[in-house]
Amino acid sequence: MSSCDLCVVRNRAICSALDPMELAALTAIGRTRQLTAGESIIWEGEDSVLVANVIDGVLKLSTNTEDGREQIVGVVYPSDFIGRPFGGTTGHGVTALTDAKVCVFSRRDFDAFAREHPALEHKLLERTLGELDRTRRWMLLLGRKSAAEKMASFLVEMTERLSGSSCRVERDKPNQRILTLPFSRQQIADVLGLTIETVSRQFTRLKNEGVIDLPSRREVTILDFDTLVAEAG
Amino acid sequence: MSSCDLCVVRNRAICSALDPMELAALTAIGRTRQLTAGESIIWEGEDSVLVANVIDGVLKLSTNTEDGREQIVGVVYPSDFIGRPFGGTTGHGVTALTDAKVCVFSRRDFDAFAREHPALEHKLLERTLGELDRTRRWMLLLGRKSAAEKMASFLVEMTERLSGSSCRVERDKPNQRILTLPFSRQQIADVLGLTIETVSRQFTRLKNEGVIDLPSRREVTILDFDTLVAEAG
DNA sequence: CGGAATCTTGATTATCATCAAGCGTCGTGG
DNA sequence: CCACGACGCTTGATGATAATCAAGATTCCG
Known part of the structure; x- marks a missing residue:
């Protein structure tokens, strides 16, 4: 029995493009791997050797300047795809934020499998186009x-x-949402292009204002x- | 005779994935359009009604905050692809910087044509992955x-x-490059997330330093x- | 030649980074 | 179980960078 049958992201990940036979073939070339929070699976600048689907947890994509400043350039969640298919080097590291x-x-x-399965490539294309849209929207925030x-x-x-x-x-308070952030203060700063102190001050300000x-x-x-x-501009 | 045969970007654009028969079919659904500098072809927020290949000229992709601040989120050159295939709304406007x-x-x-031609979708996927890499690298700069x-x-x-x-x-000065920028000072500021004054001051500083x-x-x-x-960090 | 748009330059200010303690919380080991 | 230490976070004081405000200077075009 294919392990994919039990996969919780089976219907949301790019694998959903495949029929049972194809899925079995994909299973044959993949394997699951557990990561602990803080562990990296891909490093910036190395040539692309692996790709993956996220089954559970949250991971960051990040780049660094030579002198150590970091910018988080993407955050991926279950069912998202990571890595750089079709050659090239990976422009950013991938690190688990949670287990x-x-x-x-x-x-x-x-790569070989994808080129033989256009439906898979199509899913990947749609996902990549969506990610590009999201990334560009984030540029407005950064700039x-x-x-x-x-x-x-x-x-x-x-x-x-x-959500979820x-x-x-x-x-008793249906309008309130209690979020458990997968980020430290420093990581929030690295997402927003700020310092940890500025992030901290903004948090206390929003708290004092009752937001x-x-x-x-x-x-x-x-x-x-x-x-x-309203404040998001 | 197919107009694509004469197309100067024929071998670099995504069309290069197609054989002559397929190209003729693509030609049948496309048409060329001339834009003058400053003219927009796609507007932010409208639903995606057209896509295009750039044959000649330079165009910007840009988003704006409600209060009018602008961020250029991409710049496209001949052979690049613009627009958002496969549904959704366009997250950014597209405007010609040059004719x-x-x-x-x-x-x-x-969309319909692409879904029937996996080789075209593959080219588009490679292009989109490359654009995503480039965009993420730019986030480090902005942040x-x-x-x-x-x-x-x-x-x-x-x-x-x-180059080119x-x-x-x-x-007589082989190490010197004379660039003709397709951007005004304001547009450079909008690419870099700066003000026009800061861009101008940086230009004069670099000039004074002989760079x-x-x-x-x-x-x-x-x-x-x-x-x-060295100064790019 | 005139006028508008674009760009440069200068003066001042605001925002956020930096520097520097101090506080909490969590986990460990005595 | 408590003390200790480390780490992450908060807070405050100060400073640097780039934004803003405000004139001028160029260039571009009719």
Whole structure:
């Protein structure tokens, strides 16, 4: 029995383009791998040797300047695809932010398989086009928004992305969302192009203004989503 | 006779995936269109009605905040593909920076054609993956680089992108490149996430330091490329 | 030649980075 | 179980960078 049959992202990942026979063939060239938080699976600048589907967890894509400044250029969630198919070197590292589970393929094997399965390539194309749209939208934030707008945009995005998974709703307060962020303060800074101190100050400001609450380091309660949207610019 | 036979980007654009018969079929659903500098062909937020190949000229992809700040999120050159295939709305406007010529398709027609021609979709996928890599590299610049680093990076990128076309070399000074920029100062600012004043000051600083010369508004002579690379961070 | 648009330059200010403590929290080992 | 230490976060003081505001200077075109 194919292990894919049990896969929780089976119907959302690019694998959904395949029929059972094809899926079995894909299973044959892939294997699952467990990652612990902080562990990297792809390093910036090395030539592309593997690609993968995210089954569980959250991972960051990041680049660094020579002198160590970091920019997180993407965040991937279950069912997302990582790695650079079709040659070239990987322009960014991939590191687990939480414990994670991925379904790994050798890039060469995957490339060959994909070229024989246009439906798979089509899914990958749609996914890549969507990722490009999302990335370009983020450029507006990085290039033109203030620290306050960046933080608000970040929290709005998180509210949308974590809906379902790391997001609780208290019985008696239906308008409040309690998010469990997969990011440290430093990582939020690296997403937004800010420093950790600025991020921290923005958090306390939003808390003092009653827009959010901060029950613990990694948790944020969204008290006034509309204000966040307005402040996101 | 198919007009594509005469197309100057025939062997570089995604069309190169097609054999003569297929190309004739593609020709049947496309038409060329001339754009004058400043003219837009796609607007941010509208639903995607057309896609195109760039035949000649340079165009910008840009997004704006509600209050009018602009960020250029991409620049496209001859043989590049523009527009958003496979549904969705376009996240950014597309505007000609120079007079330009494009080969336009209705998005619906193109989608249908692409789905029947996996080789075309493959080319488009490779192109989209490359564009995503490039875009992510630009995020490091927007999020983490200083004004000086941004300007140097910009000039390095321009030197590479304009090699051949808008780039002259004087007979007696083989190390110098004279670039004709397709951007105004404001547009450079919109690419780099800076203000026009900061861009102008960086230009004069580089000129005073002997790294570049500025023979006219739209021209830059690269006198010391290595220093630019070093300063790009 | 005139006028508008674009660009440069200067003065000032605001924002965010940097530097520097201090505080909490979590985990470990005594 | 508590003390200790490390790490991550917050807060404050100060400073640098780039934005803003405001004139001028060029260039471009009719």
